[in-house]
Amino acid sequence: MNGSRAAPFAVWVLACLVLLFLVFPIFVIIPISFSGASYLQFPPESFSLRWYQEYFGGGGWWESTLLSFKIAIVVTFFATAFGTAAAFALVRSTFPGKAIVYGVLLSPIIVPSIITAIAVYFLFAPLHLVGNWWGMVLAHTVLAIPLVVVVVSASLSGFRIVLEQAAMGLGASPAVALWRVTLPIISPGIATAALLAFLASFDEVVVAIFLSGTNAVTLPKRMWDGVWLEITPVIAAASTIIIGLTVILFVAIEFLRRRSETIADGAPLVCQ
Amino acid sequence: MSEATVPSSFEMLKRVAHVPPSGGTRTHGLQNSAWLIIPALLFVLFFFVFPLGRMFLLSFIDPHLTLRHYAEFVRMPVYFRIMLNTFILALNVSLICLVLGYPVAYTINSMSPRTRRLFLIPVMLPYLMSLMVRTFAWMVVLGREGIVNQFLGTFDLGPFKLMNNSLGVYVGMIHYLLPLMILPLLNTMRTIDMRLVRAAEGLGATSFQVFVRVFVPLSLPGVAAGMCLVFIIALGFFITPALLGGLGNMTVSMLIENQVGIVLNWGFASALAVLLLFMTIVTLVAVTLLVRRVNHFWAIRGFRLIGGDS
Numbered sequence: 001m002n003g004s005r006a007a008p009f010a011v012w013v014l015a016c017l018v019l020l021f022l023v024f025p026i027f028v029i030i031p032i033s034f035s036g037a038s039y040l041q042f043p044p045e046s047f048s049l050r051w052y053q054e055y056f057g058g059g060g061w062w063e064s065t066l067l068s069f070k071i072a073i074v075v076t077f078f079a080t081a082f083g084t085a086a087a088f089a090l091v092r093s094t095f096p097g098k099a100i101v102y103g104v105l106l107s108p109i110i111v112p113s114i115i116t117a118i119a120v121y122f123l124f125a126p127l128h129l130v131g132n133w134w135g136m137v138l139a140h141t142v143l144a145i146p147l148v149v150v151v152v153s154a155s156l157s158g159f160r161i162v163l164e165q166a167a168m169g170l171g172a173s174p175a176v177a178l179w180r181v182t183l184p185i186i187s188p189g190i191a192t193a194a195l196l197a198f199l200a201s202f203d204e205v206v207v208a209i210f211l212s213g214t215n216a217v218t219l220p221k222r223m224w225d226g227v228w229l230e231i232t233p234v235i236a237a238a239s240t241i242i243i244g245l246t247v248i249l250f251v252a253i254e255f256l257r258r259r260s261e262t263i264a265d266g267a268p269l270v271c272q
Numbered sequence: 273m274s275e276a277t278v279p280s281s282f283e284m285l286k287r288v289a290h291v292p293p294s295g296g297t298r299t300h301g302l303q304n305s306a307w308l309i310i311p312a313l314l315f316v317l318f319f320f321v322f323p324l325g326r327m328f329l330l331s332f333i334d335p336h337l338t339l340r341h342y343a344e345f346v347r348m349p350v351y352f353r354i355m356l357n358t359f360i361l362a363l364n365v366s367l368i369c370l371v372l373g374y375p376v377a378y379t380i381n382s383m384s385p386r387t388r389r390l391f392l393i394p395v396m397l398p399y400l401m402s403l404m405v406r407t408f409a410w411m412v413v414l415g416r417e418g419i420v421n422q423f424l425g426t427f428d429l430g431p432f433k434l435m436n437n438s439l440g441v442y443v444g445m446i447h448y449l450l451p452l453m454i455l456p457l458l459n460t461m462r463t464i465d466m467r468l469v470r471a472a473e474g475l476g477a478t479s480f481q482v483f484v485r486v487f488v489p490l491s492l493p494g495v496a497a498g499m500c501l502v503f504i505i506a507l508g509f510f511i512t513p514a515l516l517g518g519l520g521n522m523t524v525s526m527l528i529e530n531q532v533g534i535v536l537n538w539g540f541a542s543a544l545a546v547l548l549l550f551m552t553i554v555t556l557v558a559v560t561l562l563v564r565r566v567n568h569f570w571a572i573r574g575f576r577l578i579g580g581d582s
Contacts, residue, residue, distance in 0.1 A: 007375070007378055007379040011378060015376040015380070018375070022394050022395065022447065022450060025409030039417065040417065040418065040419075083312060086309050092305045093305045104316060105316055107320070110552065111552070112509075112510075112525060112549070113508065114510045114548075115548060118327065118528060118541060119323035119326065122327055139319065141319075149312070202402075205511060209529075220403075231412060235408055239405040239408055239409065242401075246397070246401050246402065
């Protein structure tokens with residue numbers, strides 16, 4: 001709390017307008033997906049679930065959704081495991097070339113995704129990894145690792161190492177101390193990282209455009225194909241489902257942040 | 273972690289330059305944990321650095337060593353113009369994001385923690401929201417038979433052309449990038465020592481003077497960070513200009529996609545990608561150096577102010 005002055009009224013109004021602009025599209029898409037009209041009508045005059053019926057009933061939307069889930073779950077697993085391990089190495093040890101290694105690990109978030117997409121495409125095309133969901137898993141994992149490294153390093157830097165030392169002083173082996181003390185304390189950070197990795201893969205579209213081929217069409221890729229053909233309310237239904245998922249993950253991340261704040265305060269730990 | 277639920281990408285950028293401190297003190301637990309870096313490092317080297325390096329080489333090969341692809345870029349003025357347009361677009365978008373984002377960050381910063389949490393939701397939610405969903409939503413809003421034209425149609429106005437032109441590209445990109453401007457701004461504003469503001473008020477400055485001469489200069493690191501982040505991402509933007517733009521709004525990334533997907537000229541696409549990457553890196557380095565100079569400048573000035581030169 002830094003006790004700033006309240007903003008002048010005009011600034012306040014401007015800020016609210018900008019915030020409205022930011023959420024406006026969400027409030028347009030959701031009602032349209034429940035529209036009974038066969039075109040985009042706003043506000044919808046009749047209510048129906050026909051677009052959701054179409055979404056679940058074929059045309060590949062549901063298959064793409066399942067594929068996106070499958071890819072994102074595998075990506076989350078690998079990226080979280082590799083990224084967390086790397087965060088331990090970066091925070092807990094010194095080794096030659098550490099700064100360079102760190103730069104390399106984070107570089108996928110700085111390089112424009114179109115460049116990553118074509119570079120990986122050039123590599124995967126001769127290896128038959130285009131149109132193969134494993135190809136997408138590999139590329140998405142690379143994009144998700146930096147997110148995990150950054151988030152977990154942050155929680156690990158805030159972790160008080162004395163707690164681990166105390167556990168070992170009381171006779172725990174390093175592995176037990178890690179498993180029973182360190183990992184539980186930084187678990188909100190790891191969980192947040194995992195959710196971000198999931199979202200990064202689930203929503204990724206540029207790499208998917210190049211790697212999905214005809215056999216591994218993810219949900220964002222199907223939306224991309226769809227909007228070129230026709231802007232139908234089915235895409236609004238798909239969007240609404242993605243919005244719902246994002247809101248759930250947002251609430252989960254917010255919950256984890258509060259939890260990690262409680263843990264960081266230390267009180268519950270002392271009691272244990 | 274700061275107020276923002278997720279560390280903004282800016283923090284990630286910042287951390288590229290600042291390797292996390294390695295404890296210093298000898299830890300007993302995972303003493304030799306350096307090897308834990310290996311899986312992630314190998315993965316990124318194999319599926320990111322290696323393909324990028326290969327693409328770099330590809331840009332010089334046709335089928336022997338050549339500068340042909342780069343020569344083509346120089347020879348055709350249209351390619352240079354696309355590059356320039358991309359640059360101007362990214363610059364304009366980051367300036368507009370600053371103008372729109374600064375008041376938002378300022379307002380949110382001046383709120384009580386509870387209200388602040390509430391007002392952060394409309395920033396954080398779009399920040400996490402799928403790019404494809406957001407772009408599609410704007411197509412629905414701005415399209416020929418879109419929401420805006422339907423609304424205006426009831427007054428017998430229009431239809432107006434609101435997308436497939438620069439307007440659509442700007443609206444879509446600003447909408448996507450605004451949270452990436454607001455979050456670093458907010459992170460910096462939160463660290464501003466408000467005692468300086470109160471001191472200036474106590475010395476008789478008007479609130480406008482306080483804002484311009486105390487608050488704004490102290491928030492400049494956030495401005496630099498936000499501008500840099502937004503600019504870099506805008507440079508490589510692909511989905512939004514492709515869907516909301518017209519023929520005249522081609523960006524470098526669209527040109528690259530076109531060369532790979534339709535023309536099948538991988539060598540030239542690689543050369544374009546190398547140029548785009550070069551532009552991105554130059555921007556990052558330039559901003560880093562600039563921030564260092566500005567910090568230095570203010571450090572001197574701050575020192576003189578405190579020293580009392582009059």
